Amino acid sequence: MTSPTRPAAARFELVIPTEQGEFIARYSARGLARLTFPRTGTAPRVRPAIPRDLLQQISTWHRLTSRALKMILSGRAPLNWPPLDLSGGTEFQRQVWAALQRIPLGRTASYGDLARDIGRPQAFRAVGGACGANPIVVLIPCHRALAANGRLGGFSGGVKWKRTLLAAEGIAVPAR
DNA sequence: AGGCGAGTGAGGA
DNA sequence: TCCTCACTCGCCT
Missing domain, CATH: 1.10.10.10 (Winged helix-like DNA-binding domain superfamily/Winged helix DNA-binding domain)
Structure with missing residues (x-):
């Protein structure tokens, strides 16, 4: 087939700037798969472009992630959450x-x-x-x-x- | 109060 | 099969 099949494990990274630094959010096609603390002193890395068919979905999730993160960092309970992809765990x-x-x-x-x-x-x-x-x-x-x-x-x-x-x-x- | 050792379940090499 | 834990509890100074 001509449609490029993405590996099921494909992940797309976006950053979340906060006063504490840039958190890194990584998304799969199923939701937020990873969120990590800001790294200090690492060179900015090239992030693969998000495919068109996922762009809107991931943008929506990313807004939810960013808001939820910033709410918790400021001591308030988030109202909405992105879907979490925890399929990597036991x-x-x-x-x-x-x-x-x-x-x-x-x-x-x-x-x-x-x-x-x-x-x-x-x-x-x-x-x-x-x-x-x-x-x-x-x-x-x-x-x-x-x-x-x-x-x-x-x-x-x-x-x-x-x-x-x-x-x-x-x-x-x-x-x- | 604080240190130490044994017991404990899950995961990774 | 072994080893390492983001632990807990009880027993000992």
Whole structure:
């Protein structure tokens, strides 16, 4: 056939400028597949052009992503969300990510709480791993997962970001 | 209070 | 099959 078949895994990147830097959003044909923190000191890279048949769809999603991100960064709960393409995760990871999305803005849960939420009370340690594999920072609020006894725990994007995000949501940030 | 070790489930090499 | 965790708990100073 003449229609160019895109690989199912095709991803298209757009940036979201914020006061904190440029977040990078990556879209598949199914929705937002990845959102990453601003990188410091990397050369701007060439991004593949978005095919015409996806342009309008992705533009719409990107507006939703940008607004939702900026809302959370300013401590307000987003009204609308882009569709999320979480097909890259395992079943267990998707369950953890869904549990994270149930934590309201301004609230936190411990890794143990999340493990109980998904019906695997002993899997609290694996929950940490799934949080670390979260492909969509901020919108899937892995920063709201703390260790037991209110300790901060870790963060794949760096603990500084975790503190920043918690502070933006008005959460008292543990000393460590 | 704080350190330490064992136990734990999932994922990746 | 092994190893590594963004953990938790209990026991010990």
